[in-house]
Amino acid sequence: MTMAFTRLAVAFACVLGLSLPGAAGPLDDYYLAAFNEQGGSALEKAILSTTAETAGAIQCGTPLKHELSRDWSLLEPATRKTLAKQLAAPALTGEATLLSSGGHFLIHYATSGSDVPTPAAGYTVPSWVQAVADTFESVYATYMTADGYHPPPGTPYHIYLRSLAALKIYGQTTSTSSSPSPGFTNAYGSYIEIDKDFTSPIFHPQVYTPLQSLQITAAHEYHHAIQYGYNFFFDIWYAEATSTWYEDEVYDNVNQLYAYLDAALLNTNLSIDIAPSITTGGGYGRWLFNRHLAEAHGGQSIVRSFWERLATTAPAGQGDIPMIPIIDTLLQASGSSLSTDFLGYAGKLYTGAWSTHQPEIPLIPAAAMTGTFTSYPVAGTSTPSPSVILPHYSFAFFRMVPSATSPATLTITLTADTGISAVAFSKTGNSINSFTAGVGSSQITIPGFGATTEVVLLLANTTGSDNLFAGFSSDGSQVTRTPSGGGGGGGGGCFIATAAYGSYLHPQVRVLREFRDHYLLTNAPGRAFVEFYYRFSPPLADFIARHETLRWAARLILTPVVMAVAHPAAMAAALMMAAGLYIPLRRRHRTMVQTV
């Protein structure tokens, strides 16, 4: 009797044990299949799959996501991890999907509401969505097959077509959840949203066809997806520099990325790793540095090697991993260094000695000159000042044009902190020769100056140290750092104004700089004020630069200051008029008070 009872209990336990996974499984399988995330081997998929997804299959995703949210707590942890990105992803009205021909991408698009694509002439909605799928497959082939990148987590990868023009966005890539794999400890999944059709005027469809905008956006955003897959903690400036550079590597004929160079080459005195900004040229405008590296180191693999090294680099805490040390380490391993390559890159911006994409060289704007000199000698009292303060990995150009007062041989005497590199370029017609100071010397000699078109001096901070000083003269005198630490008219300084106006070459900033040089630095109280200002303003300027509202407010506050400096008589007249209005009002007020 006892034996029979025991057997019955064991049998019951076995049945219960076997049925539990079955009870837990169907809901998980339902959602995994619904979101096309069914795991398991190819054989399992073949056996379990009853309805293979085909191109053009339509699913309604939004209610499904609501159901998923409702049933979340009932799912297995592994299922939750896989489907976490579905809860974060955007919901489209009447969502339909198209699986790309290679099976690597699932394109989500709306069939009603504001996100419905309204493609350009020549396309229907299905043919445009197909073009999106084909474009991403083409980008995939370049990155994975041709360039050897590791694909991001998640197959198929999810692409959402949304109305982003009103937000002034081409596309955006957002991380989802941690998805580690061997060699990629900090890998994260992601999804991409791109504009639904790129027909809005903000994308300049008359200049770049919607297909071209789609192409560069796909190349750009999918590299971000790869970046998340290498290491979530990537450095944002280099992520944008790489994604932008790849736009032209994948689609060489579009050339929209050259538009980001204007701001970058206007602000060469800002560090290479400043935050992405179309105002300062940070991030996007730094793509050209990757072209230099690819040219100098045998192709795109040098850039890929940085990302591969990042994949195995652990973050310190929860912050992003600085890319500059990684780049320097790998360049040194290849027999160069970041210092050498940065100087080489800066020099190319003047010489134009690019070895690839040569038909596009005219699209690279000329780097801004910090100062131009036509009267000689150039010395510490010259205007603009022949000196500059440079933060880490930044540079400045100074132009010297021969004139009646110029010497036959131009001898540039440098006074610079350790870490400043200097190269002089002598241009005659289309020929450019470069000159550097001899070992142990601080002088660069350029013979035949009078016969040249111009001589351009490149001063570069090729180190990770900030605020290095560099000055020069043409008469052998020493141009030293001012008491304020500022570099005079041509150099840095006016930190808040620079942050407010976006460039130290902005005309308003130039007005303030000239006022400082001519009226403040020429007397003791003025120098004391400048010293005080330079000591305390950099952190404030940095804060202002990162907030558009504060930049606007700073410009508002600076406007009367600039007006007073630029047009003192007019400003004085305006103040007198204001006082003239105020005093009678005040008297009238007093009279009324006394009467009461």
Place this chain on the structure above:
Amino acid sequence: MAAGFNLILAVVVCLFLGGAAVAAAKRPNGAWNYYHFDGSRFVAGLAADGKRAVAVRDGVRPVVALPGARIEAVALPAGTGAVAGICYIQSAGGKLTGGAGYLAAPAMRLPISSGTNVVTTVQTDEQGYFIAVLPAGRYVVGEGPLARNVRVESDQTSLIALRVGKRMVD
């Protein structure tokens, strides 16, 4: 004579105002302290843009509230403290306009662990904020590489800004 009286009156007024300012600067124990999220961390004071802030007070459960909202004090159980914070997605870039900033991570389930055990799971509100009342001790908030360590002390509130994602805007 009148001038002397006016001078004395002015001095008295100044002394009174100064004394009142000093007295006001000494925050009584029962007052709330406010902290707002500035995009990367919590800083003291209310946000200038009128966004929500976390109101904190010793021995009392923290409250996420809009400026000016009436806050009710609920005592923390003996031996417990609180962890309050925000889950956010860092936003960077912007090809056509500035895209830097952050997005709140609403309705996000956030496990809080001690050792290998999940002590509780909280869900962020529509603005990404969360509050958990826990026995004093050390905890891990979140999971994976972005999880953060936090120490909870009795009657105290620990604030934490948890980056849970990153968005590259172009």
